[in-house]
Amino acid sequence: AQSVTQLGSHVSVSEGALVLLRCNYSSSVPPYLFWYVQYPNQGLQLLLKYTSAATLVKGINGFEAEFKKSETSFHLTKPSAHMSDAAEYFCAVSVRSSYKLIFGSGTRLLVRP
């Protein structure tokens, strides 16, 4: 069965600091991996996705993530945090045999001025 674990329910960074949100997956077959962002009272918006092409994936708003098979990880990073990045971030996995997205429990990013 596929699953996703997000380490840290809350992450706090200063404006301008590096953002690192962790995601580890479990899958018996090569996965497709996604990062979504959810702003308050809004639906989820796709940030980026890995579909077995390049292992370093660039997304919107300056975010990127690197697929590391050996570590079963897909961590999300951004070099410099902005106040507008404050939101909840969800990592999700899907597999080739199903179109179902399985989400992690989310990480709330707080950006301090």
Place this chain on the structure above:
Amino acid sequence: EAGVAQSPRYKIIEKRQSVAFWCNPISGHATLYWYQQILGQGPKLLIQFQNNGVVDDSQLPKDRFSAERLKGVDSTLKIQPAKLEDSAVYLCASSLAAGIQETQYFGPGTRLLVL
């Protein structure tokens, strides 16, 4: 292009009452999804439609939840009777087709509180 529309945005009911949520997907999107997001958790897929047919409803509590997508466009999700543990945000999403590389576009959700 207009996004996924959902209504109502908020609903408060008492346990054992019934409630219905409505979703209008992005025009031309064949695949529609309903997710349940309980506070502090990630969304969980309840049901997936391809046009007006059900693709996956394995996690839908069928004794109390029902969903339909007549004419392959709008969809309604119903809970009857509601329980306290049904308090959650119900998210609707749509994609152009059913495929692993297809991006799912989410609506703003309906926040349900069962008292």
